[in-house]
Amino acid sequence: MSLRGGDPAEIGGYPLEARLGSGGMGTVFLARTSSGRSIAIKLIHQQFAGDDEFRIRFRQEVAAARRVSGAFTAAVVDAAPEADQPWMATTYIEGPTLAQRITDEGPLNGPELRRLAVGLAEALRDIHRVGVVHRDLKPSNVVLSAEGPRVIDFGISRAVDQQTLTMTGRVIGTPPFMSPEQLQAPRGVGPRSDVFSLGTLLVYATTGHGPFDADSPYITAYQVVHEEPSLGAVPDALRAVVEPCLDKDPERRPSVDELLVLLRDLPSDLGGTATGGPGAGRTRDMLTQHHLMTPDTPPPTTPAPATPAPSDSGSTGTAIGGRLRRRWRPVLAAAVAVAAIGGGVAVLTTGGADGIGDGTDSRGTDAGRSAAAPGGTLPDGFEPWRTTVPGGREDIPDELRCVARDDALFCGGGGVVATRVNPADGSRVWTAKSPGVPVQGMHLVGATDDTVIGYRIADQDAPQGPPQEVVALDADSGEELWSTPSGAQSTAVTGRSQDAVVAGSAVVTVDASNSRFEARDAHSGELAWSAPFPAGTQCAPVPAGPRLLATCATDAEVDDLEQRNPTLRTLALDSGELGRPVEVQGPAVPVGEADGSLVLLSPHYEGTARAGYDGVVRVDPASGKVTRSRFDQVYDGTPGMADGTVYVSGQTGRVTAFDPATGRKKWARQTGVEGASGPAAGDGAVYFSSATGRVVALSPDDGKALWTTDPQADGLTGQQNASPRVTVAGRALFVAADDNTLFAFDARKPPRSG
Template sequence: MAPQGNTGTGAEAELPEYAGHYRLESCLGSGGMGVVHVARSTSGMKLAVKVVHTEFAKDPEFRGRFRQEVAAARKVSGAFTASVVDADPDAERPWMATLFIPGPTLSDEVKRNGPMAPDQLRRLMAGLAEALRDIHRVGVVHRDLKPSNVLLAEDGPKVIDFGISRPKDSELRTETGKLIGTPPFMAPEQFRRPREVGPAADIFALGSVMVHAATGRGPFDSDSPYVVAYQVVHDEPDLTGVPTNLAPLIVRCLAKEPEDRPTPDELMRELRSVAASYDTQTFIPAQRTRDVPGAEPKEQLSRSGRRPSRRTVFVAVAVVLTLAGVLASVQWLGGGEDATAKSGDKPTAATGFAGWTANPVPKAEGPAQCSYGAGRLICAQSGTVFALDPADGALMWRHSVAESRLSKPPAVEGGLVQPMVEEGRRLEGLDPASGKARWQRALPRHHGMQITGGILLLTLLDGTVTGVDASTGDTKWHLRIPGQPTPAFVSFDGDPLAYTTNLSLDGLSTRVTAVDPTTGAVRWDARLSGNLVLVGTHGGSVFFLSTNNLYGDTEAVVRYTPVTESSRRVKLPVARADVQATARGNTVYLLASTGSLDAVDTVSGKRLWNLETSVSRGSVPVADDRHVYFTTTDGRLFAVDADKGRLVGQTPARLGSNSGTVTGALPSPTVADGRIYATAPDGTVFAVTSREPSGW
């Protein structure tokens, strides 16, 4: 094959025939940073390969930024992006190969066919919201979401081009000469304080992208990038031509202040449609849906007489099975919502605990996130932290955190309740008896927060970590963790250490660092083979899921013992998609998005059992000595026999009146003192006994 021609001159006039082992076949497009080619692997797999322009290949700082792009793209699930197959940031001409995704960019689609129809817009917004949730939850901020970086694939939109601004796309630069984005799709804070840009900037960009998709122009339009910048910071957006049912949500996305914008989870809930990866889009027959004022009519299955597509049939069957499962569970338990145990019901003879259902925040959107501590059930929901009496669900106190977004259930550490703030202006420790603040301190912009051993671990935007005493709010230490550029800590009950991981640039190994939270000192550090995700610890060993770099499916469970530096890999018979997992003792329980639940013994190296639950999506499971528990998108709580892998109980569905609402986050149930506490999309918190799940 002859070298590909290019519109450039000099060194760029002829492009390379190969990038690594990948043969370049044709040019997909050329941008300010490089050229993207259609390529083939040795086995014939079709790929898209980005090859950097020669002028930037000579810049060491740019190479560093390109490495950052590769690392960011690898961290994000391939469900919403073009999965990275291979890369070489150190090549003479740095390159990155991703799976080829057939389909136009949003920019090309609107240019060729004009603005999108309302139903297409709603599906696009739901898909992008879910993509951003997937991107943000691994600590990545895209910073340059725009129509040309959205691919319209058959199974939903894909977000591409991570972390690299295009020098020739705009004249706007920071004072060091580096671009900070593409002006029509940048958030106000990207102009005002570019070093403090967080996930909310991507939400602003999503709003601008949606206006473009709906009208063919942006919410702020001018031939001058400087005028656009002024409009973004000071003017109200022009939403002329945007469908009325989407306009209020897009207005919220385009709020000037980051804290006023919705999260991806909130967007998905309010859109009342399910993103493509959940396989329950809007193919629900109209007679099974409820009319919602101001909402679009529900889509119906094809009546055209044409054979429906395989995807349509699959989605329709998935919905019918989900509905059938809900009806079956209600019938099995002897009724619908009325069958739920209420506070005051007669206790069962076997347990002496009647169970209860509470609705502590009546107008709450989505499920509460709860944990158990100080003899109370401590929850966060809709801008409120509250405590419930675990015996009967009575409300003990409420505390407003309306100006903050909480990413995890509150924790009780250092004798105080600690709200886990994802975005907000202050940290505080609350008295578990009254809910009153015992200390408060300003909260800097941060990437993540975790708490263990009485210490709050804050990872700041520059990658440094601050240890905050949970009992006083005082700073105990502030430092960088060697080998971990932006640590995202996890911790596990009964383990005094905090852990963070970092995937290598080639995706073939993972660096694991264990940190003492009281001092920030590294207790041990190891580089292990594979793309690994921490899921638990026990007896001095650490457990991981090993994922496939190409598709992100879980292929194995890995047990690593740092004292002996030994590891054991337990391969699964079949790779599992979108796995949520937990460890109890030496056993790891894995729940896939398809409903497949596996139990793996990390000592014997065997899979103990498998159960097909028919659940389309579940929470991270939890376990005690007898059962494994998890919740589902319709509010059911499941119990599975931990020894035999049999379903032994489930509660009725708790969707409430808004049965079409998407539940973006699925909080795990809480196990304490022989009871299970769980939350549901209808806003309720409920408790059942763990001893007799068959009687739920």
């Protein structure tokens, strides 16, 4: 791809010709030496230049790459690890990555597969002989050159005799291709960890999917550690070689030298599988690339196909009919970008006249948003605290999202329907667990004065019961009041995983058949009204200030998991009556509300791959007027809105603020928070936080950094499109991080960084 505005013209005296890709640590450019030789230059992102930990890591990468330069790797040409912005130049290896090759043409077979297997084993032999462990062998780090496969990117490699960096707050690697010991004790991995990764890579090359693939990186990691590999589609001759590589015990795996002996005896006519063809090679390496600080390669250019899922009845057989299978698709959201609408939970503020049933009092009109302390104050007896909330699936950690109300903090998600936490000290009052697999982006629905609403995901092994429910709990006791089956199509309709919203004293949901809206009294569960979707469409509720909107997509768009031309309608809170349709004309992701209009961002596509956002769209529900404004360039990252400003927080920590009325850029600021969630505002600042719990406070006026904290958890960096992790209650900040971690501190006395 061509150079972008802001890219340097040269690095280290080497003129740049093109941008090859960008990842969590740096950007890779194509350059040329004075003799005309093509080279690839990795330029470390500016925010890491002052990070001693990253400098040490980069020096190790340069040293490792220099040690292993040989026939099967990219030789180091030049490097400046001590430069103001460090960089390293290697020979440019022309050819597709293994990931690109399989995505475009399907799995390998025959002599091509045998050459790959032997070539990669020889590459590992040379790497290990100089005392280096690669630790990130995966399809996007293997280039298929005319001379054979080459292993690239030693960004997380280490010398065997060298202490590994702690890398506090970062889990680095790609779960489908990581060894069990790398997931459990990353500082102690040895050469046979690479052997395990090679085994997974060969299965992927042969079948188009990994031996531990699942619809969530958390489940994948669990299966790597605990489950047997799926090798049924691997040819018998290759399976006899791969199976010992995938032993959970490193000591029982072959060494690379032993592996080479086995591989050289392979027949040249290794059979392939019937899963070939373009797109067949989409595995979790593709789906998780925005969640992990790994690839310095361009994103995939074709969408990932949905994997088969359990039937609605809970049996293990093949589901009958596409509609039933798609009801399990929320699990796929763990690896799909999920946009939030102006906050971590979907809560609609309404006036008493718009309420349902008994209406709402002055506090009910602020459902789910009342701070546990008014602006500028702290909850009584508040002290900084940190806690972890156990969920129904403790083997698959995830994240929570919270809402503060009066003297309580309510949180949900990650195997937790909801929990009540004392905002002063973090002690738990009660917790209701969810037994199923956590779905990223599906957290707490919201809260009223006396009721908390959350999601319950069923255990897929359960013989009966709906796969997903909206559940109401008594705010004081945690007792379950009522539940109702919930739909599962909102990700395809709006880009979010939320299928329900709190509206005043009511809860609006999508029914289990994805055919109508239903409104219930939040506490009693009494059905107030039911409103069918317009014919041929499926819809999801979207709050827009004091109004509730129905965003609808055609059945064909939902089937394709691709929203192309959404239609918006007002949804009357007292009756469910739908207003006239307003066509947005082009895909758009809702991010919030400003001056009575719904604000959406317009995605930009390169081919079929989303490459960021190129403008803002405003829809006035009252008049039906649709207004579009273009950004000055394409901005990639997590969208969100706070206090009337649109923000896009990039994967590498750059935050850009926009005026929603004009699309004009207000300011841009580079931060050290990788993969930051959407924004949260309060107490004179706007806050961004990553899954590691690192928080940055910026001035909403000019983006000036007010303070930054250190990580609090071992979360995935580089994650995109997460809803806000910070809940603001006066001066108190409540922050959610990976592994159901919650912590709180005074915004005016943040934990010291470093």
